Amino acid sequence: MSDFRSRLAGLPVLGLGVSTEYGASLAAGALDPMRLRREHPAYAGFLEVGVELVKGLDAPARAWAAAGAPTTYHFLDINLDEPEDLDAGWLAGVRALCDTLRPAWLCGDAGLWHFGRRDRGHMLLLPPILIAESVAPMAEGIAALRAATGLEVLPENPPGTAFVGDLHLLEFFARVAEAADTGLLLDCAHLAMYQRLTGRAALDGLDHVPWDRVIELHVAGGSEREHDGFAWVEDEHGPELLPDTWAIAQVAMRRASNLRAVVVECERNPIAAVLPLFARVAAVLPTYMRTVSSDRSIDP
Amino acid sequence: MNPRAIQRAIVRMIYDPGFLGAVYGPRALPGLSEPERALLQQVDRRAFTTDRFRRARAVHAIVDEYPASAAAIGLAALEGFLGSREFSAVLIGRGAMALAFGTWLNDQASGVGRIEAAMAGLRRPAPAPPGTGSLRCATNIAPLIVPAGSLEWYEATIAALGPEPLQGLADQQRRPGLPRRSPIRKRQADEHLLIELRPDGGMSLGTASEPLVRLLRFASTPRSRPMLAAEAVARGASAQEAPALLAGLIADGLLVSA
Numbered sequence: 094m095s096d097f098r099s100r101l102a103g104l105p106v107l108g109l110g111v112s113t114e115y116g117a118s119l120a121a122g123a124l125d126p127m128r129l130r131r132e133h134p135a136y137a138g139f140l141e142v143g144v145e146l147v148k149g150l151d152a153p154a155r156a157w158a159a160a161g162a163p164t165t166y167h168f169l170d171i172n173l174d175e176p177e178d179l180d181a182g183w184l185a186g187v188r189a190l191c192d193t194l195r196p197a198w199l200c201g202d203a204g205l206w207h208f209g210r211r212d213r214g215h216m217l218l219l220p221p222i223l224i225a226e227s228v229a230p231m232a233e234g235i236a237a238l239r240a241a242t243g244l245e246v247l248p249e250n251p252p253g254t255a256f257v258g259d260l261h262l263l264e265f266f267a268r269v270a271e272a273a274d275t276g277l278l279l280d281c282a283h284l285a286m287y288q289r290l291t292g293r294a295a296l297d298g299l300d301h302v303p304w305d306r307v308i309e310l311h312v313a314g315g316s317e318r319e320h321d322g323f324a325w326v327e328d329e330h331g332p333e334l335l336p337d338t339w340a341i342a343q344v345a346m347r348r349a350s351n352l353r354a355v356v357v358e359c360e361r362n363p364i365a366a367v368l369p370l371f372a373r374v375a376a377v378l379p380t381y382m383r384t385v386s387s388d389r390s391i392d393p
Numbered sequence: 394m395n396p397r398a399i400q401r402a403i404v405r406m407i408y409d410p411g412f413l414g415a416v417y418g419p420r421a422l423p424g425l426s427e428p429e430r431a432l433l434q435q436v437d438r439r440a441f442t443t444d445r446f447r448r449a450r451a452v453h454a455i456v457d458e459y460p461a462s463a464a465a466i467g468l469a470a471l472e473g474f475l476g477s478r479e480f481s482a483v484l485i486g487r488g489a490m491a492l493a494f495g496t497w498l499n500d501q502a503s504g505v506g507r508i509e510a511a512m513a514g515l516r517r518p519a520p521a522p523p524g525t526g527s528l529r530c531a532t533n534i535a536p537l538i539v540p541a542g543s544l545e546w547y548e549a550t551i552a553a554l555g556p557e558p559l560q561g562l563a564d565q566q567r568r569p570g571l572p573r574r575s576p577i578r579k580r581q582a583d584e585h586l587l588i589e590l591r592p593d594g595g596m597s598l599g600t601a602s603e604p605l606v607r608l609l610r611f612a613s614t615p616r617s618r619p620m621l622a623a624e625a626v627a628r629g630a631s632a633q634e635a636p637a638l639l640a641g642l643i644a645d646g647l648l649v650s651a
Binding site: 174175177213219221224226230257320324325 | 394395396397399400401403404421432433435436437439440441442443445446448450451452454455457458483484488489490491543634641
């Protein structure tokens with residue numbers, strides 16, 4: 094396979110999009126992605142579909158795909174650094190869903206999505222161990238998944254309350270990107286959590302980032318919590334951005350020279366509650382990302 | 394340093410307060426080098442306890458598959474599993490928590506635990522061992538020998554707990570009257586059961602004859618027809634009846650080609 098920078102030309106510009114996962118939009122008052130696309134097409138250029146294979150796709154995600162609207166596939170059930178996790182059954186399921194969704198690429202938190210094997214009650218999400226020895230297994234898993242699906246695989250920095258290791262989170266992901274020769278998904282809210290938990294300033298370590306590899310950004314609101322005197326941020330995908338998240342997002346949008354997609358993660362909120370957030374993000378979006386592809390959902 | 398060993402330790406730390414304390418304690422821990430442990434100790438230990446409902450979610454997942462066993466031993470005892478070596482083995486060996494719980498449960502919930510552990514196993518069939526030209530018990534069938542009264546106690550408990558077993562359990566003490574095997578052999582009769590995983594994912598439970606259950610248990614590993622015929626004879630069939638008996642079990646889907 095050719096190197097990432099030559100493969101870049103095959104990655105479409107998706108613009109500003111919205112995320113979902115199984116059942117999220119079916120809850121009372123939750124955002125209906127298709128309605129958002131009809132009423133505010135510039136805010137729903139694509140749908141990032143969070144997928145746990147055992148659950149599959151819900152009706153709204155299937156409807157979006159059936160309309161031919163753009164998608165990305167966000168995995169929720171693969172430990173990229175465990176070769177055993179890329180088993181034939183799981184890969185066959187991923188390929189089948191890719192046939193339905195026709196995603197522009199795969200992406201997702203590069204962390205521990207489950208302990209033991211995939212099974213009931215095993216799901217969690219923990220960040221990777223930030224040490225040099227973690228880089229190669231993660232990179233090998235990314236390359237293997239890319240080879241098995243024929244799609245780019247963008248690792249995302251996960252959320253967490255406990256980050257273990259001596260590497261800065263961004264240095265770790267820079268090394269992974271280089272070793273896997275891949276692009277990156279930078280989650281601005283997750284990065285803000287890490288910076289705060291480790292006592293760093295919001296923009297600390299941004300020079301580690303290989304900005305030309307950053308293809309996608311996530312922006313989401315979070316809530317400050319305290320437990321037993323320990324302060325942390327909950328990744329609740331709410332409509333209110335923490336100032337650190339916004340500061341990171343603004344820098345990232347200026348520096349990511351090959352940016353293709355920005356997701357506002359707010360899937361469980363009413364449309365009216367999140368329109369100001371979309372407007373805020375859209376206002377700083379690079380100009381080339383402000384057009385939206387048409388399809389049957391908005392151009393019948 | 395081994396990142397997977399560190400990651401496994403973190404999972405234990407967030408589920409097991411005892412292990413969390415041990416990581417920050419004075420003594421070395423098996424499976425974790427001192428540099429690895431030092432790396433963990435650099436993080437504020439409160440960072441591993443921010444999710445107040447993590448253990449509750451694990452308990453919920455277990456109760457989903459072991460409601461009657463949970464009623465037998467109580468929720469407080471059930472939580473002890475999360476600090477057990479069986480739970481730790483799930484992390485090391487890519488195991489399934491529901492199967493490991495059955496192992497940990499052992500005889501704590503007597504025959505009721507065996508019934509629910511067998512169901513958990515039927516939901517997760519292991520790959521069949523190789524064996525050309527042999528027969529084995531179908532992977533959707535579990536033949537069980539449990540103390541008499543276990544099936545009745547199980548069914549009564551499931552009915553009493555209703556559609557939300559965890560809610561029912563939270564309000565109750567341990568459910569009394571669990572049938573147990575007598576320490577004096579032969580004093581209390583056994584009960585012989587067949588559990589079937591139906592194509593729709595549901596379970597059918599019923600009693601069966603002792604010879605049939607023992608024959609199917611004999612066939613839990615692949616056996617040749619002559620071996621199965623000999624076992625059938627040992628269990629009371631005549632030598633003339635045995636071939637037709639095996640043919641009937643194959644026709645009924647209880648015995649399948651290995």
